[in-house]
Amino acid sequence: MTLPAHLPVLLGDLVLIIAVARLLGAAATRLDQPAVIGEIVGGILLGPTLLGHYSSTVFSAAVRPTLSDVANVGVCVFMFGIGVELDHRLLRGQARTAATVALGAIAVPFGFGVLLALYLVRHHPTTHHAGFVLFMGTAMSVTAFPVLARILTDKKLLRTPIGGLAMACAAFGDVLAWTLLVISVALARADGHPWRLLWVVPYLAVMVGVVRPGAARYARRHDGTGQGVTRPANLLVLAAVAVGLAASAVATDRMGLHQIFGAFLFGVVLPREGVAAVRERALPWITKVSALLLLPVFFIVAGFKVDLRHLDGTDVGELALILLVAIGGKLLGGFGAARALGVSRRHSAVLAVLLDTRGLTELIALSVGVQAGVLDARLNALMVVMAVVTTTLTGVLLRRVYPPERVRLDAERARADHPRIRQEPTP
Template sequence: MTLDTPELAHVLLALCLLLAAAHGCGYAMSRLRQPRVIGEIVGGLLLGPTVLGAVAPGAGSALFPPSGAVPAVLDAIYQLGLLFLMFTAGAEMRGFFHRRERRALTWISVVGMLLPFAAGLAVVGALPLQGLHGAAATDGAFVLVFGIAVAITSIPVISRIMLDLGILDTSFARIVLGVAVVEDVVLYILFAVALGLVAQDPGDSWGLPAILGIGSSGTASVAYHVVAELGFLGAMMAAGPWLYRKLSHRYNPVRRGNHIGFELVFVLSLSMIAMWLGVVPLLGAFVAGLVVSTSTGIGATRARESIKAFSFAFFIPVYFATVGLRLDLLREFSLVFFVPFFLFACVVKSMSVYAGARLGGEAPSTSRNLAVALNARGGPGIVLASVAFDARIISASFYSSLVMLAVLTSLIAGSWLGRIVRSGHPIREVADDRLGQDPPAASAG
């Protein structure tokens, strides 16, 4: 598709508005000591049917039409934003596991993930929730998405909150991020399986599943996608670092030409390979981040930081602003459903994390802080909502509810932890450390 001059001007105008709204509202939220991602979504919300579309319907549809060059270009940037968000999340996941927190991390990961997931499965199996299904949803795919929505937690948002509060280098932060890593890896695999179960048109079949003649439903499909997700993740975690080192050889002309370009080729290639295997590309990008994080060379580190900087300046704000742009809280948001769903998800997740923390030997106050922090759905919750909605697993109404759940739980976590830090009370009850940092080692003699 070639854009003529008016179409290109329209695309540039739409991008300028989205970026300006995302960064402006993100800055406003950061000044309020809230996650920037919330402001980026609000920026899209202001330009979408919820605000601009309600005040000036003609202007909203003219700026962001449902068809043509603008939605096509925005969708491409939106998809790339999702891939680079997953890549940066994977690249940030090293250094969160310490033996000193192993007991608490294990108990919270198991109890805090399995109980909410099981509770979500029980609820979706007991209540008539057909109105929440998307057009292409199978029962298995929808049930998995509902369970994941209750159990998922956020790495990017909660890490940004703790960075802004100056507690990212504490034992409390290591527990939170360690648990989030374990939970998100497991739940992303389950989500990838759910996406593999979505009913597809025969013409959409592609890659290895099409070659093997595997459909989008049935026992064979479930078995294939479970094996494919686990096999891809296991193979890349085992051989990925070796492969990356080999590809990073000094005789590689791509790497020698531009290290940033080399890492971009790596993440996009892994995403494409994942798609060919029937694995969702977001898992490929996530694994690419995990793999490249094993390289600690100056060139690799600078390349990752450069990709991260530009992604958070362009691709990722457009992604989150587009999430807000798609929300129609006036027509496609049911408060009657959302309130009990919000209370159920928060209570089940928080109580499960609290129970896991207590079983892991944490004090009651620390357990409460962990329960609130790990209740934040943030970026992963929004990714779950947007990808499930794009795959037509969930309805527009449920999509709106999942995004609002992610936004509100992130706001609650930021406000709670900020209040604890400003009060001077220990965020984790560890001797001689008001902010939860590990106590200094005793000197010999």
């Protein structure tokens, strides 16, 4: 059997992608930044920004469709993982605080983003005016839940009261932000067959009323807790998860939405009980494969659409406005909402800084906007730069507002007294 002529090129490209992602990810980690920052930068550099027209030589037209397919699979797996990691127990005992802070951290940048969109639309004309305005507001409101979890883990904040509250805010905000993104994409894609969007209602009803309880019963019958993933029962559960993930992603795509919404919702409705062995062993393995291979390909495919070589004065001015709205909106919204609830000044600042993390989640949202025809190439490039800058800035600001010695002191106090964040005195 003769192998396709482009297969060696594809394999060589995959090796290059993985190597660059690992090297720049490690470099970012050494600089006390999330590895995803280096990987995003690597994707940009392997595109036309650094390689120019040679990018089309390294990643030829023959392999780009395959790379795009791999990238889409990687994003779907990633969004499924975010859905699985959303835990309602994060809100236990602090639901009102988390919901209020999350709403503040979304509403303020969303409002600023809408105003910015009304200005930008004059220089970036689109046939989807309402979708563009709503999308820009949503893009300014996104928080990267998984990147935030990694930052909290690295800073030893995950098990502290402020870390738990930050995760709860991000979880609540994720659901709201993705809902807004669904609406904006629906408005942009409704031109041809708007009737398809009517399927969203029965789809949600089936997912919540049929798939969730059915999956729970199936998982209980086939659970192999402690028996290992290779046990036939666990393989059946894993196969059922893969089929459900694919079916849900295809369903939302056929409705005129993006496949990532179906992947995300399937992760949300997946039962937390009855699949212990798969969750403990298989899902981490799948996540590692996604992080090692699939997501770096997504960064490259996203980098194909980013060209920073020809930015002019107008672009730089627009980038400054985007950064001002993105950073200022998150900090003002998060800090103001937390202070209104009586959270200490320091912890309010910490929450606001943490919720400004965007990372990969922002990149996924931008890719959805590009595919829906909402963003043009120039504005997409500026928004990608914003995602990198805001995520990098999180670590820098966090060290200023929450020094390591204060982190250690608060962690010790939390272990000893289990204080509620709202009851802490204002320093």
